[in-house]
Amino acid sequence: MSERHMKLGAFLMAGGHHIAAWRHPDAHAPAGSDIDHFIAVARIAERGKFDMIFIEDAAAIRERNPDLASQAARSTAFEPLSLLAAIAVNTSHVGLVATASTSYTEPYGLARSFAALDQLSGGRAGWNLVTSASELEAENFASSGLRPHSQRYERAEEFADAALALWDGVEDGTYFPAGGETFADHSKLHPVHWHGKHFAVDGILESQRSPQGRPIMVQAGASDVGKDLAARTADVVFAASQTKAEAQAYYADVKLRLGKYGRGQDDLKVMPGISPIVGATEEEAKAKYRALQEFIPDAVGVALLASYLSVQDLSAYPLDGPLPEMPQTNLIQSRQQLIVDLGKREGLSIRELARHFAGARGHWQVVGTPSQVADAMEERFLDGAADGFNVMAPLFPSGLEDFVTLVVPELQRRGVFRKEYEGRTLRRNLGVASPSKG
Amino acid sequence: MLLGYSLTPFGHDPDAWTKARDRRRLGFDALLDQVAAAEAAGFDFVLLADRLGVRPVDDLSSVAVPFEPTLLASALATRADRIGIVAAASTAQHEPYNLARRFASLDLVSKGRAGWLVVPDDGDAGRGNEYVDVVTALWDSFEDDAFIYDKAAGRFFDPSKMHVAHHQGAYLAVRGPLNVNRSPQGRPVLAHLLEEGDDALAARTGELLLLQADTVEGLVAIAARMIRSVEAAGRRRSDVRLVANIVPVVAESEQALGEDGRILPIAGIQMDGTPEMIADRLQELATATDLEGFTILPPSLEMGQRFLGDVVPELGRRGLIGSRRQETLRDRLGLAQPVHPAASGKEVSA
Ligand SMILES: Cc1cc2nc3c(=O)[nH]c(=O)nc-3n(C[C@H](O)[C@H](O)[C@H](O)COP(=O)(O)O)c2cc1C
Numbered sequence: 001m002s003e004r005h006m007k008l009g010a011f012l013m014a015g016g017h018h019i020a021a022w023r024h025p026d027a028h029a030p031a032g033s034d035i036d037h038f039i040a041v042a043r044i045a046e047r048g049k050f051d052m053i054f055i056e057d058a059a060a061i062r063e064r065n066p067d068l069a070s071q072a073a074r075s076t077a078f079e080p081l082s083l084l085a086a087i088a089v090n091t092s093h094v095g096l097v098a099t100a101s102t103s104y105t106e107p108y109g110l111a112r113s114f115a116a117l118d119q120l121s122g123g124r125a126g127w128n129l130v131t132s133a134s135e136l137e138a139e140n141f142a143s144s145g146l147r148p149h150s151q152r153y154e155r156a157e158e159f160a161d162a163a164l165a166l167w168d169g170v171e172d173g174t175y176f177p178a179g180g181e182t183f184a185d186h187s188k189l190h191p192v193h194w195h196g197k198h199f200a201v202d203g204i205l206e207s208q209r210s211p212q213g214r215p216i217m218v219q220a221g222a223s224d225v226g227k228d229l230a231a232r233t234a235d236v237v238f239a240a241s242q243t244k245a246e247a248q249a250y251y252a253d254v255k256l257r258l259g260k261y262g263r264g265q266d267d268l269k270v271m272p273g274i275s276p277i278v279g280a281t282e283e284e285a286k287a288k289y290r291a292l293q294e295f296i297p298d299a300v301g302v303a304l305l306a307s308y309l310s311v312q313d314l315s316a317y318p319l320d321g322p323l324p325e326m327p328q329t330n331l332i333q334s335r336q337q338l339i340v341d342l343g344k345r346e347g348l349s350i351r352e353l354a355r356h357f358a359g360a361r362g363h364w365q366v367v368g369t370p371s372q373v374a375d376a377m378e379e380r381f382l383d384g385a386a387d388g389f390n391v392m393a394p395l396f397p398s399g400l401e402d403f404v405t406l407v408v409p410e411l412q413r414r415g416v417f418r419k420e421y422e423g424r425t426l427r428r429n430l431g432v433a434s435p436s437k438g
Numbered sequence: 439m440l441l442g443y444s445l446t447p448f449g450h451d452p453d454a455w456t457k458a459r460d461r462r463r464l465g466f467d468a469l470l471d472q473v474a475a476a477e478a479a480g481f482d483f484v485l486l487a488d489r490l491g492v493r494p495v496d497d498l499s500s501v502a503v504p505f506e507p508t509l510l511a512s513a514l515a516t517r518a519d520r521i522g523i524v525a526a527a528s529t530a531q532h533e534p535y536n537l538a539r540r541f542a543s544l545d546l547v548s549k550g551r552a553g554w555l556v557v558p559d560d561g562d563a564g565r566g567n568e569y570v571d572v573v574t575a576l577w578d579s580f581e582d583d584a585f586i587y588d589k590a591a592g593r594f595f596d597p598s599k600m601h602v603a604h605h606q607g608a609y610l611a612v613r614g615p616l617n618v619n620r621s622p623q624g625r626p627v628l629a630h631l632l633e634e635g636d637d638a639l640a641a642r643t644g645e646l647l648l649l650q651a652d653t654v655e656g657l658v659a660i661a662a663r664m665i666r667s668v669e670a671a672g673r674r675r676s677d678v679r680l681v682a683n684i685v686p687v688v689a690e691s692e693q694a695l696g697e698d699g700r701i702l703p704i705a706g707i708q709m710d711g712t713p714e715m716i717a718d719r720l721q722e723l724a725t726a727t728d729l730e731g732f733t734i735l736p737p738s739l740e741m742g743q744r745f746l747g748d749v750v751p752e753l754g755r756r757g758l759i760g761s762r763r764q765e766t767l768r769d770r771l772g773l774a775q776p777v778h779p780a781a782s783g784k785e786v787s788a
Contacts, residue, residue: 009760020592025589030587059539060613060617066597075594076617104533113509120466140533141533141612175461331680
């Protein structure tokens with residue numbers, strides 16, 4: 001079958017991506033710390049034949065001001081690997097992608113953790129490599145403040161290589177070699193002796209080789225160094241873009257970089273975010289969206305916007321006026337640019353921008369009927385803007401349930417999405433190349 | 439009597455794999471089968487000892503579980519729903535913020551059944567001390583009743599019940615707060631493994647004290663020393679549970695006794711005998727040494743099954759094993775829920 005199929009990720013988040021989701025009358029407010037909720041949601045994604053579920057991460061509370069933090073469900077969450085290990089043994093096909101930082105962990109511990117997730121899931125693990133751009137995280141790790149962007153990526157480059165070497169340290173069939181008298185075949189072990197600028201690692205992982213060769217590597221870099229790291233090491237990239245033109249530009253840019261590293265165009269899947277709000281009719285979808293928007297306190301919405309603009313505070317500016325000029329940032333430049341562009345393009349005030357942003361943090365929002373949502377996705381998929389999408393339901397479980405029962409069959413009818421899983425590993429379902437056997 | 443089960447793929451005997459040459463034993467399902475059997479037999483906790491933090495350099499061990507233990511614990515917790523799960527993690531191998539999150543998350547996944555076996559730094563006792571205090575302070579980031587989920591008022595938690603550690607010590611600097619909800623059992627249970635040597639950290643912070651000695655005399659000495667140290671640290675005997683490592687070699691019958699007769703290279707007190715004899719010895723040892731229970735290190739899976747199938751029912755007949763309905767590990771161990779420092783008027787800091 002030569003049909004090209006889109007890849008789908010379900011970006012999970014407690015009660016929903018919408019900042020006020022937990023206040024919705026249907027919402028299970030403690031969802032974020034309820035493992036049964038997450039297992040149920042993961043199974044919905046699996047029923048919808050999603051390639052993967054995805055869990056974001058920050059190793060800190062996201063808001064410094066306790067009064068604002070106390071109004072956001074995002075202030076607390078499961079640690080992603082613990083969460084996915086639990087989900088792994090309660091699902092069978094869906095991929096499991098956890099975010100983990102190269103700035104606040106070490107290669108051995110991280111590689112070992114993902115190897116464990118990969119074994120627990122039978123080859124469905126993925127690592128979203130992030131370099132962590134927040135001051136609040138840096139303050140939890142004794143480091144002398146947040147490292148500059150370039151240093152974060154220098155460390156990330158070395159980190160990724162050390163982790164890959166560790167995963168390749170054990171070949172298939174190392175344990176109980178055929179006909180052997182030994183527990184492990186030493187000729188199949190390749191101890192790592194890494195002595196780099198940032199890390200020293202001597203040893204092997206106590207694990208079997210991954211059923212998918214290695215865990216899947218995911219990235220969401222938007223800067224030049226970020227996109228280069230992705231082009232060199234990642235199997236999947238996530239992105240945030242509003243317009244089709246932005247998405248196409250990002251797509252072309254990342255794909256162009258693959259050649260530099262001797263990789264083919266299909267070796268890296270570009271999966272921008274989409275926040276779908278689906279209703280049987282357009283009016284119903286819009287009503288669902290309005291029902292969520294009602295619950296956003298202005299202060300919470302503006303604080304979220306400020307955090308993505310990488311500014312301390314916007315409260316000095318009139319809420320109904322435009323965004324002020326923004327200083328250059330060491331943090332997340334790309335999202336800042338996206339917000340500034342959106343404000344200018346649509347002539348939005350700070351309040352309007354904040355309310356818009358609160359739905360999906362700058363990701364593309366589509367409000368409509370199943371066929372309108374499918375049209376929008378299909379268009380970007382066919383026009384060189386995406387290989388698939390990271391689906392960010394505003395509300396869980398109902399938003400994902402809507403997508404799976406209404407939009408997925410529509411995509412399947414159009415022949416742009418799988419009807420059955422191709423295999424049991426994430427690598428197989430994504431259709432990305434296997435690493436050599438180590 | 440408290441009972442723990444130390445998990446390995448084939449048994450603690452380094453030769454055990456030769457009698458069970460099956461790669462499936464390394465997998466999750468086989469490990470879960472062992473844990474489920476221990477749970478059904480009424481065990482209070484499973485121990486994931488993780489070579490006590492020693493990382494393999496160029497060899498694989500048949501007595502090590504080939505999964506990172508905190509993640510294995512999380513997976514097990516969703517499939518075995520009563521037994522406590524104590525996982526080892528080294529203070530040298532994790533940043534305290536990351537470790538505090540792992541165990542806080544594990545406690546949510548397991549609904550209050552998690553314990554941390556503290557494996558402190560070899561070198562520096564000062565860092566280990568500070569580290570455990572930081573982790574405890576992070577677990578105290580929220581009070582028991584902080585999460586109010588008030589939809590109408592838009593309050594997810596009560597901000598006056600959040601505490602930021604702002605820790606600045608000789609070794610560590612950690613701001614806080616932890617970004618995980620308060621643990622269902624207040625805090626995960628703190629376990630320590632004790633042989634010889636420095637026990638100050640365990641005496642000050644430990645709740646489940648796992649005692650390891652090869653002889654009864656050695657065990658008596660460690661237990662007495664620990665009780666003194668705990669009291670010297672200003673705590674009560676009832677604040678800790680003493681549990682000794684036991685290696686059971688269960689004979690099928692009196693005739694079969696001593697058939698093997700090997701001294702196994704496993705750290706713990708080896709007990710050879712029929713189920714009745716082993717039950718006698720456990721009972722005697724608990725009384726003589728003032729122990730609350732035992733961690734079983736089965737030398738092979740078969741011995742593990744015999745212990746569960748023959749010794750545990752014998753202990754039950756003697757009324758030594760209650761039918762425990764408690765939900766959290768802390769409750770099973772009979773340990774008090776920690777009082778949040780804010781509730782006793784103290785500042786939360788480490
Ligand atoms: C869908 C998506 C998810 C992301 N998830 C995280 C996350 O969980 N944690 C994090 O620190 N950064 C996250 N990021 C930020 C990216 O890793 C990256 O740092 C950011 O896009 C800026 O790119 P740059 O690092 O190349 O400057 C995410 C970005 C996107 C688009």
